Amino acid sequence: MVSDGANLSPRQRRLILVSMTGSLAMIMMDTTVVGVALPEIGRDLGIGEATVAWVVNAYLLAMASLIALGGRIGDLIGKPRAFRLGVITFALSSLGCGFSTSGTMLIGCRVLQAVGAVLMQPASSAIVISTALPGREGRAMGVYIGISMLGLVAGPVLGGFITEKIGWAWIFFINLPIAAFALIMVSIARPPRLQDPEKGLDLPSVGLLVVSVPLAIGSIQQSGVWGLFDWKTLSGVFVGLLAFGLFVHRQSRLSRPLINVKLFRDRGFLADAGMLGFMQFALVGTVIHLSLLTQSTFGFDPQAAGLATLPLVVPVLLLVHFSGRGYDRFGVRPLAIPATIIAGGSVVFLGVAALKGSLPLLFVGMVILGVAMPFVNMPANTDGMRRVGMERRGVASGLLQSVRMIGAALGIAVTAAVANQFQISETMLEGLECGEVDQELIRRAASGDLAALELLGAGLPADSPCLVAVKAGIAEGIGWGFVVAGLISLVALLAALAWVPAPAPAPAEPADPA
Structure with missing residues (x-):
């Protein structure tokens, strides 16, 4: 068995790239596809907004906590074997998600989905970078990362359509044919083992990581329920x-x-990790809350809310190929420096658009963010993987993906925590004409519970000061959440980019066109 991709045929390389790309797109899609379906899930399973939020973040936190372990397991048992095990686990847990009859069952199955994902993702990244021809790594990773980004930003579009037409359970069932396809392709392609002969796994390290990340980030997320400076929030963050x-x-x-x-x-690897983490911080929190914003403030149904993210999706689809070629030719800095400035600025712009309640400005901000994304994520991921030896790429991939998932979970938690601080309070509502409407219903609606907002809207005229104030409060909270997320990502990304060494000259173009 070969230890790298040197003896692979062009056909094997193509099949490997297709199977690895499809699996990562499935993982990324499941990060955001749930967002527009959360109100329907809450209604069907009878769970409140605080529990519903964990349907998204349980997946992200479990991935952030375990993905480094997944990378190490891939090193120990071989990347293809870890990949197959991950695909099977992900498919079975997706089936469990679709058949869930309670919030607890759904969240548990989402954690199992994350277990499958952490076995797949580091293995697939290492396989792609290790089996690409020298000098073509950027192009291969451009396809791999680009299609996965498309899955991430297209998740709301697909989720909205499926939820509206056939029900929320099918946003999970759709993973089954994708998983089957990936297994068939990788079985045909037969990628090399890419196994690290050195054995060993430190269990205390696993325990510390599994405790620390969920405790710290989960406490930030719960600050919307407990209070930002409540002892439970502060102690959870401190202990984490x-x-x-x-x-x-x-x-x-x-x-x-x-x-x-x-x-x-x-320093280059550190900068690559920083770029990936803070791009995910800005992106995932934004995508999830855009769905809430369009449904609450503009009255979109799930399908329309999903379609409203197309201005973000289309630029990614059009530009991802160019980001891979650009990396092969220029390296990281010429692409990522302007792209990070544009990305951070566009999230701030989205916040301003939300504060103004302007749908056209939201669309403009999404287009700008979609243009910038491919020119940060793909070059940073490829560059980080190329900086380590072949036998350590599983660990390096796990580390990079850990940073990405931590960034994503933090992005959702911080955006939600900031939004909660600016939501309209019950004291502010006391002077408004809310009639005989139950105060608990108003409180839930003001916190962004779309099911409660729908009930509130059914009992009040569209121009009711109470209803208008609640919707404006949601928009203001999300707007400030975007502004803070954009500023944080902009400062951190610029700091990381200052450490990136100048790119090495691009390798000579290989003669083999595969």
């Missing part, structure tokens, strides 16, 4: 960060760490 610090310290002392923190000594 403390556990994470102990985890990092332990990794620096191990000969076979779960996460090789020494990789961050390479």
Whole structure:
């Protein structure tokens, strides 16, 4: 069995790229496809807005906590074997999600989905970069990352259509044929094992990581329920960060760490990870809350809310190929520096558009963000993978994807926490004409519960000061959430880019066109 992709035929390379790309698109799509369906899920399963939010973040937090472990497992048992195991786990848990009869069951199955995803994602990334021809890694990763980004931003479009036409359960059932296709393709292609012969797995490290990330980020998310400065919020964040610090310290002392923190000594790798993390911070929180904004403020149904994200989807589809070619020719800096400025600025622009209640401005902001995304994500991911040896690419991929998932979960949590601080309060509602409407219903509607907002709208005239104030409060909260997320991502991305060394000259163009 070959240890890399040197002896693969052009046909094998194409099949490998197709199967790996399809699997990653499925993982990314499941990050955002649920967003527009959350109100329907809440109604059908009888769960409130606080529980519904965990349908999204349980998936992200489990991935962030376990993906480094998934990368290490791929190193131990071989990347293709880890990939197949992950696909099967993801498919079976998707079936469980669709058949869920309670919020607890659905959230549990979402965690199992994440377990499948953490086995798939690091393995697939390592397989793609290791089987591409020298000098063509950027093009291969351009397809791999680009199509996955398309899955991420197209999730609301697909989720809205499926929820409206055949029901929310099918947003999970659709994963089954994709998983079957990926398994068939990888069985035909027979990628190399790409296995690390050195065994070993540090269980205390696994425990510290599994505790630290969900505790810190989950506490930030729950601040909307507990209060931003409540002792539970502050203590959860503190203990989570403390556990994470102990985890990092332990990794620096191990000969076979779960996460090789020494990789961050390479300033370029550190910058690549920072770019990926903060791009996900800005992107995922924005995409999830755009669906809430269009349904609450503009009265869109799930299908229309999904279609409203097309201005974000189309630029990604059109430009992703050019980002891969651009990396092969120019490296990271010429692409990522302007793209990060544009991306962070566009999220701030979306916040201003939400504050003004302007749908045309929202569309403009989405187009700008969609243009910038491919020129950050693809170059940063490819560059990070190329900076490590072949035998460590599973660990490196797991580390990069951990940073991305932590960024995504933080983006949702921070955007939601900021939005909650600006929502209209019950005290502000006391002076409005809300009639005999139940105050608990008003409170739930003001917090962004779309099912409650629908009931409130059914009992009040469209121009009721109470209803108008509630909708305006939701828009204002989300708008400020976007502004804060955009500013944070902009500052951090620019700082990371300042550390990126100048790109090495592009490798010579290979003669083989495959």
